[in-house]
Amino acid sequence: AQSVTQLGSHVSVSEGALVLLRCNYSSSVPPYLFWYVQYPNQGLQLLLKYTSAATLVKGINGFEAEFKKSETSFHLTKPSAHMSDAAEYFCAVSGGNYQLIWGAGTKLIIKP
Amino acid sequence: EAGVAQSPRYKIIEKRQSVAFWCNPISGHATLYWYQQILGQGPKLLIQFQNNGVVDDSQLPKDRFSAERLKGVDSTLKIQPAKLEDSAVYLCASSLNQERTDTQYFGPGTRLTVL
Numbered sequence: 539a540q541s542v543t544q545l546g547s548h549v550s551v552s553e554g555a556l557v558l559l560r561c562n563y564s565s566s567v568p569p570y571l572f573w574y575v576q577y578p579n580q581g582l583q584l585l586l587k588y589t590s591a592a593t594l595v596k597g598i599n600g601f602e603a604e605f606k607k608s609e610t611s612f613h614l615t616k617p618s619a620h621m622s623d624a625a626e627y628f629c630a631v632s633g634g635n636y637q638l639i640w641g642a643g644t645k646l647i648i649k650p
Numbered sequence: 651e652a653g654v655a656q657s658p659r660y661k662i663i664e665k666r667q668s669v670a671f672w673c674n675p676i677s678g679h680a681t682l683y684w685y686q687q688i689l690g691q692g693p694k695l696l697i698q699f700q701n702n703g704v705v706d707d708s709q710l711p712k713d714r715f716s717a718e719r720l721k722g723v724d725s726t727l728k729i730q731p732a733k734l735e736d737s738a739v740y741l742c743a744s745s746l747n748q749e750r751t752d753t754q755y756f757g758p759g760t761r762l763t764v765l
Contacts, residue, residue: 547690570750581654581741581756582693589751628692632750637706640692 540565540633544641552649557616559644561629570632571612577625624648654757656742662763668730671760675744684727685741700748737764
């Protein structure tokens with residue numbers, strides 16, 4: 539079975555500071571992992587995905603994530619936060635039945 | 651390329667009424683998903699179609715929810731009768747196929763409020 543845990547329902551950082559959103563997973567099959575972003579009143583948009591190629595994955599808007607098998611983690615980072623990054627971020631793992639198993643989400647708050 | 655379209659964007663109904671949501675996926679996408687997203691939670695898959703066949707509807711409350719995808723393109727999700735706990739955002743997504751690495755593309759969602 540697959541599951542995803544996102545640590546912290548809310549994360550607050552200052553503009554220009556490092557963004558770190560945590561995601562840990564469990565999977566009974568080799569995992570494929572996704573980060574999606576949801577802006578207010580919008581659908582989800584893919585930020586990046588890990589599909590067993592490079593362990594460091596670069597996505598849109600300056601975000602990247604590193605797959606660490608030993609830690610069962612896929613944390614999302616961005617070196618310098620911008621006000622426009624304020625949104626909710628979801629981590630998901632692709633299950634053996636081709637469906638996405640979603641975390642509960644982390645709301646990113648950017649302080650000016 | 652046009653994205654996933656959904657309508658309506660917002661709907662307010664009273665409990666025990668019925669409601670329907672419509673989704674038009676990205677052209678050429680074989681797989682279509684309906685999700686329910688309750689405030690503060692991740693999306694919950696309700697039903698998955700591959701072309702016009704149902705792949706998984708194990709989490710669809712079939713006593714009140716129904717969905718169809720005619721001709722393997724557009725889809726409708728219906729709730730009848732609605733309950734207070736159905737208040738949520740209903741998201742439609744599509745993907746090229748149902749490979750584990752396929753990206754799911756989401757529509758803007760329909761926010762349902764049941765009073």
